[in-house]
Amino acid sequence: MIASNFLTNKAKAYDSISYSGKLSHKGSQGAGCVTPITVRGLTIGYGSKAVLKDADFEVRTGEVLAIIGPNGAGKSTLLKTLAAQLPLLGGQISLMGSDIRKLRPEDIARSLSLFLTDRPSTEWMTCRELVSAGRYPYTGRLGLLSEADWSIVDASMEKMGAADLSDIPFNNISDGQKQRVLLARALCQEPNVLLLDEPASFLDIRFQLELVSTLKNLAHCDNLAIVVTLHELDLVRRAADRVICLRDGRVDRIGTVDSILTNHYMEQLYGLPAGSL
Amino acid sequence: MKRYHAAYSILGGMLFALLVLNLIIGSVYVPPSQVFRIIFLRQETDAAALIWTIRFPRAIAAALLGGALAVAGFLLQTFFSNPIAGPFVLGISSGARLTVAIAMVTALSAGRILSSWEMIFAAFIGSLASMGLVLIFSGRVRNMSVLIVCGIMIGYICTAMTDFIVTFADDTNIVNLHNWTKGSFSGMTWGNIRAMIPVVFIALLLSFLLSKPMAAYQLGESYAKNLGIDTGRFCFELIVLSSILSACVTAFAGPISFLGVAAPHLMKRLFRTERPLIILPACFLGGAAFCLLCDLIARTLFSPTELNISTVTSVFGAPIVIYIMLQRTKRGAASS
Numbered sequence: 249m250i251a252s253n254f255l256t257n258k259a260k261a262y263d264s265i266s267y268s269g270k271l272s273h274k275g276s277q278g279a280g281c282v283t284p285i286t287v288r289g290l291t292i293g294y295g296s297k298a299v300l301k302d303a304d305f306e307v308r309t310g311e312v313l314a315i316i317g318p319n320g321a322g323k324s325t326l327l328k329t330l331a332a333q334l335p336l337l338g339g340q341i342s343l344m345g346s347d348i349r350k351l352r353p354e355d356i357a358r359s360l361s362l363f364l365t366d367r368p369s370t371e372w373m374t375c376r377e378l379v380s381a382g383r384y385p386y387t388g389r390l391g392l393l394s395e396a397d398w399s400i401v402d403a404s405m406e407k408m409g410a411a412d413l414s415d416i417p418f419n420n421i422s423d424g425q426k427q428r429v430l431l432a433r434a435l436c437q438e439p440n441v442l443l444l445d446e447p448a449s450f451l452d453i454r455f456q457l458e459l460v461s462t463l464k465n466l467a468h469c470d471n472l473a474i475v476v477t478l479h480e481l482d483l484v485r486r487a488a489d490r491v492i493c494l495r496d497g498r499v500d501r502i503g504t505v506d507s508i509l510t511n512h513y514m515e516q517l518y519g520l521p522a523g524s525l
Numbered sequence: 526m527k528r529y530h531a532a533y534s535i536l537g538g539m540l541f542a543l544l545v546l547n548l549i550i551g552s553v554y555v556p557p558s559q560v561f562r563i564i565f566l567r568q569e570t571d572a573a574a575l576i577w578t579i580r581f582p583r584a585i586a587a588a589l590l591g592g593a594l595a596v597a598g599f600l601l602q603t604f605f606s607n608p609i610a611g612p613f614v615l616g617i618s619s620g621a622r623l624t625v626a627i628a629m630v631t632a633l634s635a636g637r638i639l640s641s642w643e644m645i646f647a648a649f650i651g652s653l654a655s656m657g658l659v660l661i662f663s664g665r666v667r668n669m670s671v672l673i674v675c676g677i678m679i680g681y682i683c684t685a686m687t688d689f690i691v692t693f694a695d696d697t698n699i700v701n702l703h704n705w706t707k708g709s710f711s712g713m714t715w716g717n718i719r720a721m722i723p724v725v726f727i728a729l730l731l732s733f734l735l736s737k738p739m740a741a742y743q744l745g746e747s748y749a750k751n752l753g754i755d756t757g758r759f760c761f762e763l764i765v766l767s768s769i770l771s772a773c774v775t776a777f778a779g780p781i782s783f784l785g786v787a788a789p790h791l792m793k794r795l796f797r798t799e800r801p802l803i804i805l806p807a808c809f810l811g812g813a814a815f816c817l818l819c820d821l822i823a824r825t826l827f828s829p830t831e832l833n834i835s836t837v838t839s840v841f842g843a844p845i846v847i848y849i850m851l852q853r854t855k856r857g858a859a860s861s
Binding site for chain 1: 606608734736737740741743744745747748750751752753754755793796797798799800802
């Protein structure tokens with residue numbers, strides 16, 4: 249827990265990093281009345297093999313919900329299913345009040361965006377070009393961006409502190425910078441819901457803390473609903489408002505950070521001997 | 526934007542210059558002014574027959590098919606997210622050649638010659654079959670080397686079978702067949718060109734209309750899905766289009782090696798972007814110019830002996846492939 253203390257001491261200094269100005273968001277306008285994601289009796293998995301059964305929870309506007317659990321508990325599978333990338337094996341997911349199975353792909357794209365661990369492998373694509381892909385759901389057949397689209401692209405990059413990377417090839421920047429660019433891409437999609445799969449991998453402590461403050465700001469100031477899978481419990485404690493714990497193919501617990509992240513329960517969840525935390 | 530304009534102008538200029546060179550240079554030198562009079566004023570001189578029946582259709586075919594091959598290469602590179610994928614490297618050209626050889630020999634033994642359309646169709650079946658094999662073998666492997674090794678092996682198997690068929694095919698036309706299996710633009714007719722124009726241009730237009738999903742797919746399948754792209758349908762369209770384009774090339778000119786890898790790479794470098802909207806037309810122009818240059822060299826270097834087109838494209842293309850691989854390896858080592 250030495251690292252934890254270090255995080256606590258340093259956190260304040262980075263709280264305001266990479267957050268400047270407010271991007272106009274659909275999420276901040278009148279989205280409060282609809283629950284962004286409602287999950288009922290959800291069964292997920294690959295093929296016919298269920299990884300997680302009978303999950304019930306919702307993701308609310310303006311909160312960061314962290315998914316935690318031991319390896320193989322289905323964190324990523326759950327996230328991919330929420331992102332409509334995997335078919336549901338049972339139950340229902342409502343995105344902004346509509347059944348996700350009945351929504352067209354472009355409608356899903358306009359209200360939900362994704363941030364993945366894997367970095368896209370590109371050659372010449374500049375950061376600005378990469379971010380601009382976030383506007384595709386709003387463009388026509390050829391994917392040409394309007395002036396308005398470009399200004400949203402630039403505003404997103406500005407907001408994530410990636411404006412100075414605009415014309416640099418994505419391939420040539422550091423992992424921490426890639427994180428900012430990919431977040432800008434997710435943001436310029438103007439989503440109500442932002443899903444992040446292990447966003448903290450690859451990052452050193454400085455960028456991890458920057459990520460935490462960015463997520464909090466996006467949720468609390470821009471009213472995004474954020475779902476994030478995280479390994480590091482220290483980051484969960486810092487970033488999340490609520491936590492959902494997966495274990496043995498089911499949702500074990502849902503609750504506030506304080507009620508979940510007790511040493512006693514964490515030992516249970518990860519199968520550690522009592523007293524090891 | 527300025528860079529794009531300049532680069533397109535350079536490409537257009539090169540394409541035009543090479544087209545002219547291909548018309549004037551050869552066993553007999555025909556001055557440009559005379560070529561102009563023959564083509565645009567329909568002047569009847571001694572050289573008219575040479576230009577109209579041999580050089581002009583051949584140059585048009587080299588340009589069209591070279592462009593088609595470069596576009597096919599770019600589509601495959603996008604699909605496999607692999608910069609050295611291409612119709613030849615993945616064995617798709619060789620598969621197409623095998624089915625065309627089978628169709629030709631069957632037709633010849635029945636005493637008739639295949640029409641252009643039948644050749645394209647036979648090649649398309651072969652392309653799709655090889656593509657299917659590559660997809661099965663590579664499975665979900667995203668490893669660049671494994672994919673290429675699979676493709677090369679499929680290419681060898683198809684080539685061996687083609688050689689077998691050619692060796693034992695018993696016909697006087699075997700000489701033609703033999704030339705064709707090595708890759709060549711000689712003997713192009715206007716009938717061939719009338720058949721390839723609609724195929725190439727329709728496939729090209731449809732590819733261009735896929736620019737947006739292609740750009741999204743360059744970020745990877747998951748991001749493409751998240752951007753509202755129906756990736757299953759998109760991949761299907763991409764496979765069919767690249768197969769049609771490579772089939773059309775193989776049907777008329779036989780296998781042409783490495784052009785499908787080299788041309789897109791050079792274009793991305795010239796334009797300093799990989800945006801499909803910009804690069805697709807560039808690939809067509811660049812591939813056309815590259816192919817005209819290679820055919821010019823193939824025809825004239827050891828005239829009257831003609832080199833296979835693949836001999837020339839390999840000399841230029843293979844080093845580029847090696848360069849890309851080395852660069853990738855270096856980059857991979859640096860980032861890990």
